[in-house]
Amino acid sequence: MSIADLLWRVPSVQMAWRNLGRNRVRTALATLGIVIGVVAIASLGIAGVALQQQATADLGDLSNEVTVTPGEDAAEEGITDEQVATIRTIASGSTVVPEKTNVTAIESRNGREVQVRVTGVTRASALYGLASGDAPDRLRSGALLSNTTATNLGLERGDPIEYDSRLYRIEGLITSTEGFGSATGGRLVVPVSAMNDQQYYDSVTIFTDGREATALTDDLEARFNEGGDEQVDVRNFADVQQRVGSFFRTLNLALLGIGSISLVVASVAILNVMLMSTIERRGEIGVLRAVGIRRGEVLRMILTEALFLGILGGILGAAVSLGVGLVLFHLLTDDPLLVFQWRSAQYVVYGFGFAVLASGLSGLYPAWKAATNRPVDALRG
Amino acid sequence: MTVIELDDVVKRYRTGAEEITALDGVDFRADRGELVTIIGPSGSGKSTLLNMIGLLDTPTAGGVRLDGREVTDFSEAELTAERRSGIGFVFQKFHLLPMLTATENVELPSMWDTGVDRRDRAVDLLERVGLGDRLDHRPSELSGGQSQRVAIARSLINEPEILLADEPTGNLDQDTGATILDELTRLKEAEEIAIVAVTHDEQLVDYADRVVRLVDGVIQ
Numbered sequence A: 001m002s003i004a005d006l007l008w009r010v011p012s013v014q015m016a017w018r019n020l021g022r023n024r025v026r027t028a029l030a031t032l033g034i035v036i037g038v039v040a041i042a043s044l045g046i047a048g049v050a051l052q053q054q055a056t057a058d059l060g061d062l063s064n065e066v067t068v069t070p071g072e073d074a075a076e077e078g079i080t081d082e083q084v085a086t087i088r089t090i091a092s093g094s095t096v097v098p099e100k101t102n103v104t105a106i107e108s109r110n111g112r113e114v115q116v117r118v119t120g121v122t123r124a125s126a127l128y129g130l131a132s133g134d135a136p137d138r139l140r141s142g143a144l145l146s147n148t149t150a151t152n153l154g155l156e157r158g159d160p161i162e163y164d165s166r167l168y169r170i171e172g173l174i175t176s177t178e179g180f181g182s183a184t185g186g187r188l189v190v191p192v193s194a195m196n197d198q199q200y201y202d203s204v205t206i207f208t209d210g211r212e213a214t215a216l217t218d219d220l221e222a223r224f225n226e227g228g229d230e231q232v233d234v235r236n237f238a239d240v241q242q243r244v245g246s247f248f249r250t251l252n253l254a255l256l257g258i259g260s261i262s263l264v265v266a267s268v269a270i271l272n273v274m275l276m277s278t279i280e281r282r283g284e285i286g287v288l289r290a291v292g293i294r295r296g297e298v299l300r301m302i303l304t305e306a307l308f309l310g311i312l313g314g315i316l317g318a319a320v321s322l323g324v325g326l327v328l329f330h331l332l333t334d335d336p337l338l339v340f341q342w343r344s345a346q347y348v349v350y351g352f353g354f355a356v357l358a359s360g361l362s363g364l365y366p367a368w369k370a371a372t373n374r375p376v377d378a379l380r381g
Numbered sequence B: 001m002t003v004i005e006l007d008d009v010v011k012r013y014r015t016g017a018e019e020i021t022a023l024d025g026v027d028f029r030a031d032r033g034e035l036v037t038i039i040g041p042s043g044s045g046k047s048t049l050l051n052m053i054g055l056l057d058t059p060t061a062g063g064v065r066l067d068g069r070e071v072t073d074f075s076e077a078e079l080t081a082e083r084r085s086g087i088g089f090v091f092q093k094f095h096l097l098p099m100l101t102a103t104e105n106v107e108l109p110s111m112w113d114t115g116v117d118r119r120d121r122a123v124d125l126l127e128r129v130g131l132g133d134r135l136d137h138r139p140s141e142l143s144g145g146q147s148q149r150v151a152i153a154r155s156l157i158n159e160p161e162i163l164l165a166d167e168p169t170g171n172l173d174q175d176t177g178a179t180i181l182d183e184l185t186r187l188k189e190a191e192e193i194a195i196v197a198v199t200h201d202e203q204l205v206d207y208a209d210r211v212v213r214l215v216d217g218v219i220q
């Protein structure tokens, strides 16, 4: 015997189902209210998660990154070799990548010209993700070029590229969006020796090794910028990320709040519908009580009716919300199936749970009123 | 054998500052196998008396005994249980549930009883009141007389000792009323039950074994 058959044998369930069937329009409208409430809660919650995931994906994983650039009161036009050496001792164990930057135009064989940022680094592998080829730990005579620029110019791996009247061989292609800094524009990565005419480094990137980026930032500040003297500018993205995170938590709460209001409205509608229908059926319920149906049995019957509205609306609402979520995730993160991860799917569960809870609560008063009405009074008219 | 007994029952209603004495010291009893009709002018307390007999309401003073048991001080839950097992009701306006079929309406009082299936008895009762071909009809598909016969079948589903009817023929024409009364007479003999009927209908008086006249809450 199936669960449905078993349920059907529960008199309250059977009676409730039939009572709801008596006024289909009213039942449908009450259910619609719940559907809207559930969809509001669930899809706003899912939207929050999708937005947050899109934003974090854009930010990349920057929590272990610290950048040092020349400060306002810097003695030289950049970061000196001596300063780099100090950074290396302070950040021992971490990967320290000093870079020099410049801007140049590169020309393809067919005469097209593209402006790119040139970066001279020692350790390219720490900074760049590669679409193809490999980034040797230390660049000597090779170069890396951003993927998009290579496509634009019709260049491929192994082709020669000229910078400052010297030729380099393209050893790898850099994926176009990687982290914060390299999000826009083309980029050419050459050995740091290629930029020997620039005496100082423009920036030093440190990839901390287990150590807190904020702690390292404090150490560097203390060492270089003693007494408010801004020799270097030290930045990490930990607090940016933290702020982004807390912004989305607030946003999500606000969205859920808005969603909950519509579910509260929906449960008031259920309260109204149940109250109306029990008042209309006053005589009928009086007959039930007269022929010996107990108060508790009447109460359960009416409560089941309200719960049915909630469950029905909850199921429909959950289905619609998942559909909305699929679309949202498809638009924002390109992976619609992410909607089924618990982080976002939980809001569908909350919406459903809230719907059942709200309808049960709004059913309580009408059910109690119907059950405690004295049969003599009900039968008198 | 006496099924129900009322002892010097008084019922007062308080509406605002006014107090109405609907029943003023009523003694009443009904035995198995007899049909008692209660007649009297409008407002004389007939329905009030029937509510006392049917344990739907409790008297302000006096005692009620069902099957020789004192039920005067029973709680609402206990009274409900007594109504369920021992008393059948037939109302002037039939009061069938519109979303249930004739058979389901007859089963209704036993519906919440766990582990009992009264389907066969319901069908049997409907056949006995001549509705064997209307088992799956809804109340809206039945005539007044047919509806009242469904109501009678419903009142008998739990094998009561007493059947109470408030103006059972009030909504029916003369002929249909007569068939209902024939039905009740047959049942009272076959099932050995007491029937108490309130009426304005002189016709019902002819079927009665005993007539109780009520005026201003006092039996004449």
Ligand SMILES: Nc1ncnc2c1ncn2[C@@H]1O[C@H](COP(=O)(O)OP(=O)(O)OP(=O)(O)O)[C@@H](O)[C@H]1O
Residues within 6 Å of the ligand: B013, B014, B015, B020, B021, B022, B040, B041, B042, B043, B044, B045, B046, B047, B048, B049
């Ligand atoms: N719940 C109540 N509250 C106040 N007064 C009531 C109530 N029920 C009945 N009464 C009063 O008690 C008296 C008897 O009423 P009851 O309904 O028993 O009369 P009845 O004989 O059945 O009349 P009818 O033939 O019109 O049905 C009437 O005066 C009525 O107004």
Ligand SMILES: [Mg+2]
Residues within 6 Å of the ligand: B046, B047, B048
């Ligand atoms: Mg009356």
